[in-house]
Amino acid sequence: MLVEAEIWTIARTDQGNAVLVRPIGSESAVPIFIGQLEAQSILIGLGNVPMPRPLTHDLFITLFSMLGAELQRIEITALKEGTFYAQIILSKTNGEELIIDARPSDSIGIAVRAKCPVYIDESVVDEAGISVSAVSTGSEEVASNPYEQEKRRLEEELNRAVEVENYEEAAKIRDKLQRLSETFPQGDEEAE
Template identity: 55%
Template sequence: MRRTMLIEAEIWTVARTEKGNAVLIKPVGSDRAVPIFIGQLEAQSILFGLAGVPVPRPMTHDLFLSVLEKTNVSVERVEITELKDRTFYSRLLLKHGMKRLTLDARPSDSLGIASRVHCPVFIAETIVDEASVAVNLISEDEARLEPDDPFQEDLQEESSREELEKALEQAVETENYEEAARIRDQLNEL
């Protein structure tokens, strides 16, 4: 079996495209990038990590890193190793003393962690050959979402959503169904 050649890369940007959010992985020194489509929460987490945005409560990636720190495990690197049936595969390489551990992980989670610890990121050369696009083809509208751009609104929206959900629960408890329907419609708009 042929060994997969990995090349060093970087998290170039997180972009919003007509197909959804994508994290773009760019091999170092290359004019190409591999778009990996991810969910909005994962995009937000990666952006927060890249920008060093403090959050009031730990997000999942922060929690995972806290557990690693408490157990004296460090993240050595992230590898994006495979593209099979339009699904990307990655792994986290960890170090605990003299032991090395490898964990299977979704690329979005691996990159969320890498964005916080600034560890090296590697990608299989075959993936770059198969799935990369020229960076000059990425429009200004798609590239460089900033953490305070749409995602700060998401945090405010999340707070509003929680308040609305509580109000909805209260309206149902008091049998004020007209008010409950109005709140439900507001929630659906969010």
């Protein structure tokens, strides 16, 4: 049975980035491990960060609208052999329902932009859910400001590289920080 959920947060763990999907009112959250680009896209959507050009998820929302389909919800439907499955549910003007198989990360990237409901199957929560109290607030990355989150991460990496005198890596990270500030020029103003 599907239950309504929320995109609780994005966390960085030893295994990589995870988006935590939490059923409404539950003390459990399901960590779904995703790539860095997917995490960044979700964070941009959660933070309502304006982009100069549409990203892929924005493009899909526009495409749905132009084709006369309305985004109803996304569903995280299954967990099989360590892989999560999701669907995007659309309705057409004639009442027909369209179901599109999708990766959870793409579904979530679309959902956070469209502000549509998110559902998760209870069996997925039973199998993969963790207690929200198990998520350390020290390692939790709250997704309210993606620019600041990424800037902090890169600054920490830069400090570690300098500490071990890996100046080549430090230069690469410095360049990433520069590109980040060029991509999000308003970020420094928002941080204050």
